[in-house]
Amino acid sequence: MRVLIVEDETRLANNIAEALRERCGFAVDCAENGSDGAAMAEFQHYDLLLLDLMLPGLDGLGIVRQLRHRSDLTPILILTARDERATVVELLNAGADDYLTKPFDLGELLARTKALIRRGKGAPHPVLTVGRISLNTVEQTVRCSGQLIDLSPTEYRLLEYLIFRPRAIVSARELLEHLYDYNWEHHSNVIEAHISNLRKKLRAAGEETSIATIRGRGYRLESPEQQL
Amino acid sequence: MRQSSLSRQLIAGILLAELACAALFAGVAVLHEMHGRRRAFDVMLRGRADSLLGAVQDVEDPDDNVFVDPAELTVPHLDLYEVVNPNGRVIGRSPQASPEQLAALAASVSSPTPEYFNLRIGQEHYRVLRFQGLRIIDRDETPGGLHRPVIVLYAAPTHDLWHEALEAVRFYVLAGILLLAATGIALVWFLRRRLSPLEELARIAGRVSARFWDFVPPAEVLRTTELAPIALSIEKLLSGLHQAFERERQLTGDAAHELKTSIAVLKSSLQLLSMNPRTAEQYQAGLENLLLDTERMEDLAVRMLALARLEEAPVERDASSDLQSALHRVGERLAAIAERRQLALRIDADGPHTVAVPADEAETLCSNLIMNALQHSSPAGHVSASLELQNGAAMMRVSDDGEGIPEAALPHVFERFYRADRSRSRASGGAGLGLSICKAIVERAGGTIRIQSTHGAGTEVIVTLPVVAAN
Numbered sequence: 001m002r003v004l005i006v007e008d009e010t011r012l013a014n015n016i017a018e019a020l021r022e023r024c025g026f027a028v029d030c031a032e033n034g035s036d037g038a039a040m041a042e043f044q045h046y047d048l049l050l051l052d053l054m055l056p057g058l059d060g061l062g063i064v065r066q067l068r069h070r071s072d073l074t075p076i077l078i079l080t081a082r083d084e085r086a087t088v089v090e091l092l093n094a095g096a097d098d099y100l101t102k103p104f105d106l107g108e109l110l111a112r113t114k115a116l117i118r119r120g121k122g123a124p125h126p127v128l129t130v131g132r133i134s135l136n137t138v139e140q141t142v143r144c145s146g147q148l149i150d151l152s153p154t155e156y157r158l159l160e161y162l163i164f165r166p167r168a169i170v171s172a173r174e175l176l177e178h179l180y181d182y183n184w185e186h187h188s189n190v191i192e193a194h195i196s197n198l199r200k201k202l203r204a205a206g207e208e209t210s211i212a213t214i215r216g217r218g219y220r221l222e223s224p225e226q227q228l
Numbered sequence: 229m230r231q232s233s234l235s236r237q238l239i240a241g242i243l244l245a246e247l248a249c250a251a252l253f254a255g256v257a258v259l260h261e262m263h264g265r266r267r268a269f270d271v272m273l274r275g276r277a278d279s280l281l282g283a284v285q286d287v288e289d290p291d292d293n294v295f296v297d298p299a300e301l302t303v304p305h306l307d308l309y310e311v312v313n314p315n316g317r318v319i320g321r322s323p324q325a326s327p328e329q330l331a332a333l334a335a336s337v338s339s340p341t342p343e344y345f346n347l348r349i350g351q352e353h354y355r356v357l358r359f360q361g362l363r364i365i366d367r368d369e370t371p372g373g374l375h376r377p378v379i380v381l382y383a384a385p386t387h388d389l390w391h392e393a394l395e396a397v398r399f400y401v402l403a404g405i406l407l408l409a410a411t412g413i414a415l416v417w418f419l420r421r422r423l424s425p426l427e428e429l430a431r432i433a434g435r436v437s438a439r440f441w442d443f444v445p446p447a448e449v450l451r452t453t454e455l456a457p458i459a460l461s462i463e464k465l466l467s468g469l470h471q472a473f474e475r476e477r478q479l480t481g482d483a484a485h486e487l488k489t490s491i492a493v494l495k496s497s498l499q500l501l502s503m504n505p506r507t508a509e510q511y512q513a514g515l516e517n518l519l520l521d522t523e524r525m526e527d528l529a530v531r532m533l534a535l536a537r538l539e540e541a542p543v544e545r546d547a548s549s550d551l552q553s554a555l556h557r558v559g560e561r562l563a564a565i566a567e568r569r570q571l572a573l574r575i576d577a578d579g580p581h582t583v584a585v586p587a588d589e590a591e592t593l594c595s596n597l598i599m600n601a602l603q604h605s606s607p608a609g610h611v612s613a614s615l616e617l618q619n620g621a622a623m624m625r626v627s628d629d630g631e632g633i634p635e636a637a638l639p640h641v642f643e644r645f646y647r648a649d650r651s652r653s654r655a656s657g658g659a660g661l662g663l664s665i666c667k668a669i670v671e672r673a674g675g676t677i678r679i680q681s682t683h684g685a686g687t688e689v690i691v692t693l694p695v696v697a698a699n
Contacts, residue, residue, distance in 0.1 A: 009489050011521060015496035022504055054485060081488040082481060102492035106499035 001117055001161065002027040002045055002178045006037030006063065007052040007079065012102075016050065019106050024114060025140060025153050025160075027181040034058030038066055045177040046074055047117050051096075053080035053087070061094055068095035075116040079104070114138070121164040128163045131209035131223035133202070135163050144205040154179070155198045158191070162211065162221040171218035195219060235419045243412050250404035257400050261393040266355075269389060270344055273357045277382035280309050284319070284378060286365040294363055294376045296320020308333055308354070308383040319378065333381055347383060354383040425449045433462055441470045482645035483532060490525040497521055531661040534592070535644065538668035547586040548696050551622050552579025554590035555615055562598050570607040573598070577615035581622035583693040584673040593669045596662040597626040597689050604687065605630035621675075622695050627688035633681040641679055642667045666691070 003026050007013040010032060017028040029046075031037035035057035041049055049067070053060040060078055067074065078091050078099040088099055097116055100109055114137055118126060126137045132145045140156055142149045151159065157179050162170060172191045179191075199211055209223040283300040287293045296311050296319060303309065303322070310321040310333050321330055332349040336356065347354045358381050367373035425448045436443050443466045445459035501514040559575035566573035585593065594613070601611040611628045633641060640646045645660040663679075666689075670677045675693035 009493060011493045011517070012489065012496055015493070015500045019496070019500050019503060081485040102488045103495045104492060106496050106503070
C-alpha cells in the first residue's frame, strides 16, 4: 500500500511517514504544499491520502474537491487543527472520508488509515482470506490453515495488495506504483523476484492457492476453486 | 435609575397644554359673560331706579313735600332702595329692609363714590346705583311745576349674576373636558402606532449577538427622518464590531492552530519513539529531535506572549534607548548566521539616536527585521541595515535583494500569523509573528513602519521613530 501525506509541518509529516512505514509496512511519500500534493495525487498511485487542512498553495479542502471532481475514489483522511463543526461538515460533504484533529494519537491515525484503505477496497474485516490463506492486516501476519508463514516485509506487502483484489489481474507496474515510494528504484524484475519467493513460501506451506503469471499483463491470485 | 418614557412625557405634555388652553378659554368666557351680564344688570338697575323715581309722589301738604308711594312700586323683594331729599330727610325706603341694610345704604348717600358701585352688606354683595333725580310736581297749580330734587339709592344683590354666568359657560367647559379625553385617547393610539418602528428597531438590534450579526433596519425605519440616522449608525457600528470580532476570532483560531500543530509534532515524535524498541542511538537521535521541537514551541510561546504584552501593556513613559547601539549589537550577533548562509550583511548607522523604545525591544526590532531579510535571501545575496536622522526622526532601513513578497501578500505582512509562503517560513522556523511584533514595538513608541517589495527583486522595511532626549 502507498500513502501520500500532504503536510507543511515537515517534522509531523516525517513522524507519520515513519510510523506508517514501520507499523503498517506502507510506502509513503510526502508533499509540503497543496499544489505539489495535488499534482502527486493525480498519478493515482496512492491507496490513501493524508491531507493537512491548512496548506500553502492549495488547501486540503481544495485538493479534496479537485480529486472528487475527477471521480478519484482514493480514500482521504484529513488532519486538521481546526475542529469547528462547520469545517468538518464542509470537508466530509466535499468528499473526505474521515478526519482527525491535531494533536492526534499516532496509534489512532494508523488504525484509521488501515480501516480506510480496507474499506476503500471493499473489505469489511481486517482479516482477509483466500483459499486456506488468511492475512491479518492488523498483526501483519499470514497463516495457512492456522500455520504461520514467515514472509519478508516486501512479500507480505505484495500478498496484501493481491489479496485485496482476488481474481483480478494486477500488472507489475501497478504493484511497483503501489508498493514503493519515490525513494526506490523502479525495476519490474524486483517484483518478479519477490513474487517467485512468495510462491515458493506458499507452496512450502502446502497451500494450493497460487499466484499465476499472465504473460504480458501481470499477476493473479488464484485459488483452486477458481481453476476448476 | 428611574426610567422615563418619551411617549408618556409627550402625552402628558400635550394634555397639560390642552388643559391649560381649556382653562384659559373657560376663564375668558366667564369674564366675557360676566362683563356682558354686568352691563345688562346696570341697565336693569337704572330701569328699576327710574321706576322708583316715578313712584315719588306729592304728599299734598302745605310744604309740597314728596314721598315714595309703595303702592305705585313693584320691585323684587330682595332689592333695597332709599330716596332722600337734599336736606337729608328720607322720603322713602324699601319696607322689607333690615335696619343693618338700611344703615349701610344710608352711609353711602353722601360718599363721593361713582354713580355705580359695589357694596357689601353682611354676607351679601350688592350693586348700587346712586343718582340725583328731579321730580316735578303740581304742574297744574304752578306754572312750570315745583322742582323737587331727590337722591335715589337703588341696590340689587349680585349673587345670581355669577351663578348665571357660570351656568352659561358650563357648556363650553364640558365640551372642553370631553375634547381633552378624546385627544388623550387618540394621542395614545397615534403614538403607539407611530412609535412601532422604534420598537421594531430595538427588537432587531436586540437580536444581534456574537453568533448572529444580521442587522437589517426595516424600510419603515429608514423612511423615518428621526430614526434613519440611528439605524444607520447602529448598522455601521455593528459592521465594525463584527469585523473586529472576526479578526480576533481568526487570530485565536490561528494561535490555536499553531499551538495544536506544535503539540501534534511533539506527541507524534514521542509516540513514534515508543512504538517499537529502539537502539540507544535511535533514542538519542529521537531525543535531540524532541528537544528541537520543544525549542520551537517555546519560541512560539515566547513570541505570542511578547506580542500580547506589547499590545496590551501601557507604554512605559521614560523607557528609552540608543537605536544605533542596538543595531550594532544585533548586527554582530547575526554576522555568524549571515556568514553561514553566505550572505553579505552590512550595518551602516550613525548616531546615537535615542528613541522611546526600551533596550530589549529595540534589539528585538532590529533582530526581527534583519533575521527576516537573512531568511528570505538566497546565498550570495546582500542584506543591509542603515540608520540616519531625517526630519528630526530616526529612520532605519533594512533591505535585501532576496525573493521579495508577492504584491497580493504585501498588505497582510503585518497581520499576526500571516505568512506569505507558509511552507518556506515553517522550514525557517517562523510562526508569522516577527513583523507583527515589530509593528507593535514601533507604534507603541509613536513611530511608523512600512514595507516595500518587488517580487523577485528584494524587500525594504522602513522604520521611522521620533527621537527623544536621552535620560
